[in-house]
Structures are given as structure tokens and as C-alpha cells.
Amino acid sequence: MNGVVILGAGHAGSQLAVSLRAEGYGGPVTLIDASDALPYHKPPLSKTFLMDPEARPQPLRAAQAYEAAGVMRLTGRVDAIDPAARTVTLAGRLLPYDDLVLATGARNRMLPDLAGAANVHCLRDLADAQRLRDALPGAQRVTVIGGGFIGLETAAALAGTGRSVTVLEAAPRVLARVAAPETSARVEATLAGLGVTLRTGWVGRGWRRESDRVTAIQGDGEEIACDLVLVGIGAEADTALARAAGIACNRGILTDAGLRTGAPHVWAIGDAAETPHWQLDGAAVRIESVQNATDQARHLARQLATGWTEPFRTVPWFWSDIGPLKLQIAGLAARADRRILRDEGARMAVFHLEGDRLVAVETLGSPADHMLARQMLEAGRTPPDGVLLEGPAAIKGWLAAA
Amino acid sequence: MPMITFVEPDGTLREVPALAGESLMAAATRANVAGIIGECGGSAMCATCHCYLVSGDLPAPGPLEAETIEFVAQNTRPESRLTCQITATEALEGLVLQVAPR
Numbered sequence: 025m026n027g028v029v030i031l032g033a034g035h036a037g038s039q040l041a042v043s044l045r046a047e048g049y050g051g052p053v054t055l056i057d058a059s060d061a062l063p064y065h066k067p068p069l070s071k072t073f074l075m076d077p078e079a080r081p082q083p084l085r086a087a088q089a090y091e092a093a094g095v096m097r098l099t100g101r102v103d104a105i106d107p108a109a110r111t112v113t114l115a116g117r118l119l120p121y122d123d124l125v126l127a128t129g130a131r132n133r134m135l136p137d138l139a140g141a142a143n144v145h146c147l148r149d150l151a152d153a154q155r156l157r158d159a160l161p162g163a164q165r166v167t168v169i170g171g172g173f174i175g176l177e178t179a180a181a182l183a184g185t186g187r188s189v190t191v192l193e194a195a196p197r198v199l200a201r202v203a204a205p206e207t208s209a210r211v212e213a214t215l216a217g218l219g220v221t222l223r224t225g226w227v228g229r230g231w232r233r234e235s236d237r238v239t240a241i242q243g244d245g246e247e248i249a250c251d252l253v254l255v256g257i258g259a260e261a262d263t264a265l266a267r268a269a270g271i272a273c274n275r276g277i278l279t280d281a282g283l284r285t286g287a288p289h290v291w292a293i294g295d296a297a298e299t300p301h302w303q304l305d306g307a308a309v310r311i312e313s314v315q316n317a318t319d320q321a322r323h324l325a326r327q328l329a330t331g332w333t334e335p336f337r338t339v340p341w342f343w344s345d346i347g348p349l350k351l352q353i354a355g356l357a358a359r360a361d362r363r364i365l366r367d368e369g370a371r372m373a374v375f376h377l378e379g380d381r382l383v384a385v386e387t388l389g390s391p392a393d394h395m396l397a398r399q400m401l402e403a404g405r406t407p408p409d410g411v412l413l414e415g416p417a418a419i420k421g422w423l424a425a426a
Numbered sequence: 427m428p429m430i431t432f433v434e435p436d437g438t439l440r441e442v443p444a445l446a447g448e449s450l451m452a453a454a455t456r457a458n459v460a461g462i463i464g465e466c467g468g469s470a471m472c473a474t475c476h477c478y479l480v481s482g483d484l485p486a487p488g489p490l491e492a493e494t495i496e497f498v499a500q501n502t503r504p505e506s507r508l509t510c511q512i513t514a515t516e517a518l519e520g521l522v523l524q525v526a527p528r
Contacts, residue, residue: 065468066467067469068468082468083455083456084455086455086458089458314465314466318465341471343466350470350490390493391470391471391490391497391498392493392496392497
């Protein structure tokens with residue numbers, strides 16, 4: 025028995041490894057990653073880890089947890105996978121499997137012109153975070169390219185340290201692809217209050233370089249001088265091994281609702297997977313979140329351990345800590361055609377509806393609304409607009425009564 | 427380095443050292459305390475680090491912690507806490523927390 029081989033020890037791969045055993049899987053479990061670091065939480069890398077030079081990465085679970093589950097952790101680069109022979113090539117050595125799970129995650133997009141410059145950074149894994157943290161002492165003027173989650177979380181964290189922080193965003197507002205205009209406005213106001221300079225609608229014209237450093241970002245008729253540049257313009261699924269093996273990929277590695285790829289005995293989970301979604305009538309979507317990674321891992325663990333098979337179906341949820349703001353999102357707003365705003369200042373909720381059906385909820389500073397949103401979406405229930413507008417107590421009461 | 431005692435779901439007592447400044451959830455996961463998952467990494471999102479305060483003094487939960495306990499945690503009690511929201515200090519020496527069932 026060759027067991028399950030998992031490529032990638034991020035949130036998804038690590039969860040799958042221990043969940044397989046918890047579900048009663050009896051065969052070998054091998055977890056392979058390019059890094060030998062004990063698998064760690066990624067979200068703190070843009071916040072607490074960055075701010076404290078002494079901080080260590082926060083392990084997802086103790087080393088003993090893998091030992092207790094009989095998980096073999098291997099470090100190295102996987103050069104190829106061969107679904108026909110059911111092998112992976114790890115550092116030139118062939119490793120056979122019964123089932124292979126691609127939990128290869130995503131890679132940051134980089135602006136090609138900036139790649140390789142000594143003071144240009146991106147932020148995804150521990151190596152990125154360490155490199156950025158090491159560079160901070162010499163960086164007074166920080167420019168963040170991209171007003172997405174990573175960029176804004178980092179900008180907020182750095183603004184509190186006396187640095188001059190500028191965020192450049194091409195869209196008319198930050199978080200334009202992922203949040204309602206009301207949410208963007210509140211985030212922008214909060215960042216401005218922290219002293220972050222926001223330049224939305226930014227039209228990039230180039231960069232000024234001196235030897236191996238970028239010293240200024242050029243826009244229309246102006247230049248923004250910088251000591252350090254953080255590029256946060258999104259990520260792309262790491263599909264290289266799958267594509268090379270002839271496994272169908274689109275934006276991610278394509279799977280069916282049971283997380284199977286196009287190749288027998290090969291599965292994909294987490295940021296790398298593009299999977300049919302129940303909220304989109306089965307259209308495939310790639311979701312980058314801790315919740316999606318760990319829930320897909322648990323789902324697949326049960327399938328591989330027990331033979332049980334069901335479509336993957338969870339309410340997606342997500343959070344971002346941007347300075348003092350806690351932004352929480354439940355559901356997918358892609359198909360919403362109207363929204364309801366409840367704004368009580370420190371506490372705010374945006375309800376996205378598709379016709380009469382609630383499909384997503386964004387909250388700022390209101391965990392109660394977020395948790396209720398997850399319950400409503402899970403149950404497929406939508407209270408009347410008036411109940412949503414009234415507040416969490418009313419929603420809770422409506423859910424209990426109806 | 428304060429020593430915190432966790433009572434695991436099967437009743438085992440685990441005395442765990444916490445580094446000043448880290449959360450008690452981080453200390454517990456590092457020591458592999460049974461039943462403390464900390465899935466969200468300490469953002470008060472998942473309530474998988476839910477414990478009951480058995481003995482010792484703690485500042486009252488903030489609004490984020492209190493609301494997450496009320497709406498997410500199962501088997502809540504008046505002494506429910508999210509250990510990811512409790513920062514280790516020397517003053518916590520001898521604190522006893524019981525891992526809540528889920």
C-alpha cells in the first residue's frame with residue numbers, strides 16, 4: 025500500500041494529513057513541501073509576524089500532531105507527477121502513491137519590470153515575510169502596489185510604525201473586486217485615519233530605478249519616492265505540475281464537486297483548486313481562503329478514508345484584519361443584484377441579495393452579523409429586509425421563530 | 427514565562443509554558459493540547475480554542491471575544507473564553523483553563 029501523497033503543506037495539506045488519520049485512514053500518509061518549516065498560519069504574516077522582529081511563525085499544529093497521526097513529512101521539490109504510473113518524482117526519486125492530492129497553493133503575481141529589484145517585495149509565505157521584515161528597518165517610505173487584502177493589511181500595520189505609507193490602486197476604490205462600495209469607503213476612511221496615503225484610480229507610468237533598487241513609482245505627471253515597494257496584486261494557482269502531467273486546468277486545477285481532477289486518483293484542494301460551487305449553479309470557482317482550504321481538506325479526508333462521497337458544499341467565509349477593522353465576508357456576492365446596508369458606525373453590515381435570496385454578507389466590526397450570516401446561508405433562509413435592517417438580535421429571533 | 431494549566435477533554439492536566447506576548451491558544455497548540463485547534467490562527471473567527479476559566483483572574487472579554495463566544499461557540503458557559511484573545515503575561519501564572527467540548 026503506497027497510501028496518500030500530499031503535495032504542499034499549507035493550510036489545506038496540513039489539515040488533510042491529520043484529518044485522514046482522524047477519519048480512520050489506515051495507509052501511509054506523506055506530506056511533501058518545498059520548505060522544511062513546520063506548517064504555519066499564513067494570515068499573521070502580514071500583521072503580528074511583520075511587526076515583531078522576535079516573532080516566530082505560528083505553527084498550524086505541533087510536530088507531535090503529525091507524529092501521532094503517523095504522517096511522514098518530506099522536504100523537497102517535486103519535479104513531476106505521473107498519473108498513469110501513479111508516481112511523483114521528488115528530488116530525482118520516484119515515489120509511488122495510491123492517491124495524490126495537489127495542495128500546491130498559489131503564487132503571487134509580480135510586475136515583470138519590478139521582479140528581482142532588491143527593495144521590491146511580495147507577501148505570501150514565510151520566506152517572503154522574513155525578507156520583508158528584515159528590510160523594514162531601512163525603509164521609511166513604503167509604497168504598496170495594489171489595494172487588496174494583503175496590501176491593505178500590511179499598509180495598516182506599517183502605518184502605525186511612523187513610516188510614510190502610500191497605497192496605489194488602479195481601480196476607483198480599494199477592494200473593488202471583493203467588497204461593496206460602502207465597505208471600501210469605510211476601509212479607505214480607516215486607513216486614511218491611520219495616516220496611509222491612498223491613491224485610487226492610479227495610472228502607472230513606470231518606475232525610476234537606481235542600480236538594483238526602485239526609487240520611485242511614476243504616475244501621470246508625478247513621482248512617488250520609495251525606499252521599499254510591496255506588490256500585492258493577487259495570486260495565481262500553482263498549476264505547473266498538473267499542467268505538465270496533462271491534467272485539465274483553467275485558473276486553477278479543475279476538479280469536480282468531489283474534488284477529483286481529470287486524472288484518476290489525483291485530487292486537488294485549497295487555493296490551487298477550481299471547483300464547482302453550489303452558490304453559482306455549479307460554475308467552477310477558485311477560492312483563496314483558510315476556510316476553503318481546511319474544509320476541502322476535511323471533505324477529501326473523509327472521502328479517501330471511508331469511500332463516502334458527496335459534493336463539497338460549505339458556506340465560504342473569510343476575514344481580513346485591516347488595522348483596527350475586522351472585515352468578515354460570508355458567501356459569494358458574484359451574482360447579487362441588490363444590497364441592503366445597515367450602518368451603525370463602528371458596526372456595519374452589507375447584505376447582498378440575488379432577487380429575494382441572501383447570497384453574501386460583509387460585516388465590519390460585527391461578528392454577530394457574520395456568524396448569523398453563515399447560519400442563514402447554510403440554511404438557505406432569507407429574512408425580510410426589515411429584519412436584516414433591525415440588527416443581530418432581530419435576525420437571531422427570526423431564525424429561531426420561523 | 428507563566429505556566430498555564432489546561433484540562434484536556436479526557437481530564438488530563440497539561441501544564442504548558444506560555445511566552446510573554448503570545449496568546450494562550452498559541453501556547454496550547456505548540457504544546458499539542460488536545461481539543462485546542464486555533465484554526466483561524468487567533469482572529470476570533472472559529473471558536474476552536476474555546477475554554478472555561480477554572481481558576482485565576484482574567485480581564486473581562488472584549489466585545490469581539492464576547493460576541494464570537496455568544497454566536498459561534500458551542501456549550502458556552504458564563505466562564506467561557508477564547509484563548510486566542512488572551513495574551514500571556516506573568517500575572518497569568520497558575521491559570522487553569524478547561525478545554526470546552528464541541
